Amino acid sequence: MNSIQLNNDMSIVISGEAGQGLQSIEQIMSNLAISSGYNVFTYSEFMSRIRGGNNSTEIRISSKRITSYVDRIDIFIPMCKGAMFRFKGRIAKETIIIGDVSHIDEMYKDAYRIIYIPLLKIMKELGGNTYINSLIIGFISNLLGSTFDSAIKTIEKRFKNFGEEIINNNMEAVKTGFELSCEIIEADKFCIQIEKTEDVKNNLILYGYEAIGLGAIAGGCNFISSYPMSPSTGVFTFLAKNAETFGIIVEQAEDEISAINMGLGAWYAGGRAMVTTSGGGFALMAEALSLAGAIESPMVIHIGQRPGPATGMPTRTEQGDFLTALYSGHGEFPRIIFAPGDKEDGIRLTHQAFNMADKFQTPVIILTDQYFMDSSNNMNDFGITGLKAEKYFEITDDKYARYKFMGNGISPRGIPDHGRGIVRVDSDEHDENGYLTEDFNVRKNMVNKRIKKMESIKQETIPPAQSGSNHYKYAVVCWGSVRNTAEEAIAAIARNDIACFSFTQLYPLYNGTADLLKSAEKLIIIENNATSQFGTFIKQETGIEFDHKILKYNGMPFSVEEITAEINKALLKE
Amino acid sequence: MNSIQLNNDMSIVISGEAGQGLQSIEQIMSNLAISSGYNVFTYSEFMSRIRGGNNSTEIRISSKRITSYVDRIDIFIPMCKGAMFRFKGRIAKETIIIGDVSHIDEMYKDAYRIIYIPLLKIMKELGGNTYINSLIIGFISNLLGSTFDSAIKTIEKRFKNFGEEIINNNMEAVKTGFELSCEIIEADKFCIQIEKTEDVKNNLILYGYEAIGLGAIAGGCNFISSYPMSPSTGVFTFLAKNAETFGIIVEQAEDEISAINMGLGAWYAGGRAMVTTSGGGFALMAEALSLAGAIESPMVIHIGQRPGPATGMPTRTEQGDFLTALYSGHGEFPRIIFAPGDKEDGIRLTHQAFNMADKFQTPVIILTDQYFMDSSNNMNDFGITGLKAEKYFEITDDKYARYKFMGNGISPRGIPDHGRGIVRVDSDEHDENGYLTEDFNVRKNMVNKRIKKMESIKQETIPPAQSGSNHYKYAVVCWGSVRNTAEEAIAAIARNDIACFSFTQLYPLYNGTADLLKSAEKLIIIENNATSQFGTFIKQETGIEFDHKILKYNGMPFSVEEITAEINKALLKE
Amino acid sequence: MSNVFEPEVDTDIAWCPGCGNFSIHQILLKTLSELKIKQQKLVLVSGIGQAAKTPQYINSNYFNGLHGRALPVATAVKSCNPELTVIAISGDGCVYGEGGNHFIHAIRRNPDITCIVHNNMVYGLTKGQASPTSRKGFISSLQISGVYSEPFNPLAVAISLNASFVARAYSADEKQTIEVLKIAIKHRGFSLVDIFQPCVSFNKLNTYKWYKENTYYLDDSHDPGNKVEAFKKAVENEKYPLGIFYTNTDNLPFEKHLPVYKDSNEPMYKRNVDSDKLAELMKNMKKN
């Protein structure tokens, strides 16, 4: 086998069973990567089971900032038998396969670039399969040019609560891995050249669920009641972990209906509540979403999308719930929908969701997906502590009327026992005081009042992030988690007549949307769903139709290569 | 007061408290009307309470078939104090007010046409206020030219289970009313001339809820599980009443979630199930709707719409739930939405809903509203017994696979123990056999399969009913229960350049819709909601935008006069 | 003595003449006044139904939410501001039917709230269908040949779940019911007060007369600290006992467990994000 050279952007995929500790490898590796001066991106894809099956993590390491998933695999590490089967299409002749002979499928053994390491034998010596991930960490860390010391330190930290024997064995495993890899490098089989940069060393590495969680904390979230549901649970767990520090009430509800009704009770009493769920759980919240509309309660709802309908593929990704987020809940009332593209969007928009919900007394939905939740990358601390939680409720007096008619439809929001006023909220149609009414005129005015709020909300819509050319013939539209992948693809295509518009606010639609799009000759939309839901909505709002739809709905996210190829195909079609 | 003459179309409004028996009057009067040879239409509007408050019924009696609500009141009968307050805008100088002096508000007493009858005194003599409705029945029946005999017979039938004293007192009340009215007619104060026709004598009088119930029976419904919710409960009650005769399993569920999951269980085991609910209950069914999509189960869902959001106005009417019916439930899967315009539509479409649900293995939603449910009119028996319940499931063999890939996406549906096959349905993504799968390719194919069914469904869409001119410059679009009112208004406007398109299938949209509309110079849409949901959808599907929207959302249905005036206004705006 | 909780305006109460709800309304007004609860500190949470209209007729903060969903709302209100007195008040259909799951789990959670159920054994507002507590044989427009399901036994279920306070009262007995309610509201933890309430319009089976004939009061010999005895009483159905069946203080109230109130009782609305801590968290995340 010839010596292998990898330059500036490397994608490592490690594949194993659930329970083999892929997540640890991923997290430790990304920490090692930035401390060594590399940019890093990771994405885990896994089955809906706790042990066995086949999961993988992609770790991209690069000299430039990278934040998206690629199909390309530079290094593939199978951690068990059967770990290669699902990667047939992605393991290329250029891929370096590193692993135990017994974990490598026969078909690769002749024609592919394989570096055998006697994983099983070493494991046996160490006394258990559980050390395999430490070994791999040692192995890769050397490849990346980490010092042995930093590798060891990370492992030590990781296992500090595990008793001496376990720590020692893991250290031993790291050491073995490190040495193995030294041998290989020395044997000149390998050469990785990724430019280092000091910049990243002080970076954060954030998963999507952490970004949403941090945004929530910054937005003043002090109440979360939810029901576990993949892929949204990470947000819940993150807030639980930080509950004591930040004074957050965390309660696992008996079901999603309870969760959101608790959330509404919390806002009513002066808390700042959110729920986190997935499409199926959100479906159960529809009635209470409508209640938020009726009582004009703030509410923040995070939906981590996964493929539906029904249970679908619990641990996979999709963007299939936009229209149901937009129209769930009976009756007519305002709402706001965000869909963060990258982790920074995740923090900012979640923070903003709390402020907007409070300001406009309306539910705000944040749409992410499994790809967003379970991918991570390094980023700057952009000054999150500067984000303020704005409170919009007021001290009430004797004459307080919860639904006082105001010019813009937004009545002052009171809180029980905060002032002398009495705060009445009612799911029935109500008068200004919150008393049930059957008066047809009051009804009409209350509908108008609620709908009126949309006007103020529309004044604060966020324009899509634009990348690519300013003088574009081709406009590519995407939303939510597709953003970074699309942007990287557009950058790769490197034409000066193409622009990419990544929407992070889906509803209400940025009012300059038609202007942005109509100047393009050809419009392309990219969505991780089967029916182009956002495209449908843009048509409804602007009359503009997309010429080409790039849709994916097999449960996996788009890769940079796929989008690149599909856009090129679309451009060729002219 | 001068003698009063009413010709061919008379609108009587009786107003009283909940509990005074307005419904009995309405039902008895409409029976008397058709047996006398008149056409009849009734509509009840009532508060969300059991006693007290103020409710009313409008009874229209006409020589022509009439099926819609008018603002005009020819005769107004207050049955208690405070019964006139809400009718200020509708009681005109021409309105004849008939009632006890103490029930008539002062403001009317001088300038309006009042016929005083000593209701209270008579009631006192009979020994109770409860006989007031029999008296009014007697009174009106004579006005209508019913014979005394038929009035008495109807009352006798009505009270047959109530003990002799009650029967006698009611008969006495009818008699008194009849005689009073004779006196007035003799005094020549009154003259009603409505042409009679033999045609109607054999007609049915159907309420909306009966139409849906009959359609369900004709469609082979043999299972209904629901949770009571106005205004949809009538359908449930109707099926319960007929359960034993038609072999229908009727179960009041503990909540709406249970109701629809029971429905899905029933279809799975070979039953034909429906649920009936309103927007709030439907919101709770969203997850199971998605389940129906995933497991490809037939399901029939009736939504009786009422004003939202949340509890809103429980006994009022609105068309505010179209978009939520269209997009509720996470993930992407086919569905069908009907919205009957008149009672015949109600029967036919509900019948068809069962057959379509079974044929395409998909949920079918029927959208009505309180106006539709609680209005009645006479109609022909159009041969409902000719409607057949078509069964589409098959006997299975050893090799049976529930989700076998077929060209059109529709796999043969098997039933447990009907054949040798094993029937596996799964809310997770599944393979052809119904086993859970995480295979990306199978996932993609299953999505395609489900979406593919839309093609077949689209081939059977129902065009909108067209009335008015064939060579139109103006096209008016409406849907659901607005149909008859719009049609009567268009007929009243009597121009030869206007056509009315009443949609009874909302989704998928009739594929000739763009063709129908684009030839018009001006497009008007009428919807009983605040945001023109169907108009929004038509724009999304066809790109066509409406020039003028006639929207009402105060909880009451449109009247013929309102639509007439609004259309005229729109036409003037040119 | 003027009662601040008396409705401000002369509202038209939407109940039927003779309905047991009127007595419960009066009982509640008196209880609140006698307990001298500060008006601003009271929050009534209800669902939807005839019973659920009660807060409309009380001059108090209220959250009149969705059918079946009063308890999660009440739990959250109390937990965001433990200084409030929170009463969830609704009908039997609302709490035991649509809201059954919240009933179970609110009891397990044990927030310091009082749950008053107007138990008329029927769905009043929707015109007379059976409720979970309807007796077997009860005939309605949906239960054509009578209810055949076992009636829901809220007391026995609450006791099985080791509820903190379990009582039954009768709307027509003002004095006793006020007494029970006062104890219930003062009791720390989840208190269930199921109140038998005649529905004169739709329940012709369980009338004033029926209740009179089919109830009796638990006497001093009953020990509310004894779970098995309480259960025995709760499953009696020859005659239905009234009074306090069961109390226990085994469990702290929900909100007392919450770490947010460890160092401070300040209600949530007064609190702000600690940006120093946020900065520190960010710093820690960097190191991972």
Place this chain on the structure above:
Amino acid sequence: MSNVFEPEVDTDIAWCPGCGNFSIHQILLKTLSELKIKQQKLVLVSGIGQAAKTPQYINSNYFNGLHGRALPVATAVKSCNPELTVIAISGDGCVYGEGGNHFIHAIRRNPDITCIVHNNMVYGLTKGQASPTSRKGFISSLQISGVYSEPFNPLAVAISLNASFVARAYSADEKQTIEVLKIAIKHRGFSLVDIFQPCVSFNKLNTYKWYKENTYYLDDSHDPGNKVEAFKKAVENEKYPLGIFYTNTDNLPFEKHLPVYKDSNEPMYKRNVDSDKLAELMKNMKKN
């Protein structure tokens, strides 16, 4: 003897090595085979969770529905075709958490189905959060400082609702559990079999050892006909009794009440609309 219910294909079972689900799976296969149920006549209904995957590994009709919703589906299946043997099988989170309301009301309705709950006192599939049956103090990624809610007591609740058959078993005791399951399935009416099941991945509190040490079998002295005694046993929590706690045949099964089966046992799928009767109904509606 070959068992028709053995999975057809050599499926990769998605449970963790050592999980109690494997024993329950084997127990169920043996029970079904010993009961000689006709393969086509068995329907397994499950929700979502690790337990809920069981039907995937049995060669049987199944309806693998939504999390929490097995019981309404199972009730309807049985009522549309009473000839079927219907078993609802799911986890503790599914049946007692998300599905708690259906649990209560299915018991009241009393369809002749068996409800098997794999009670591992944890949410397995979603990675270890507390379930309604988790013991106090159980620590998880969400219950950072331990569960403080009273654990849900399924047996006591079922007994309070006068359930037809209430039993608890333990997954590691194959013989006894098969015995209980056989009786449960043959029992006419709603049968609850709560099976203690170790979750080796997420429940480090309630381990095989813990179950062994904290359970014992009810002996012959226990009278399952005595509700109060059954309740007493159900609330024991020093050690948890195993076996049949309570049975009663007070109530007919749900489907036996249905008028549709008054004159004929024919399942619904074989029936057709009687158009003569429809014609007659139309005629009657004319006369009103």
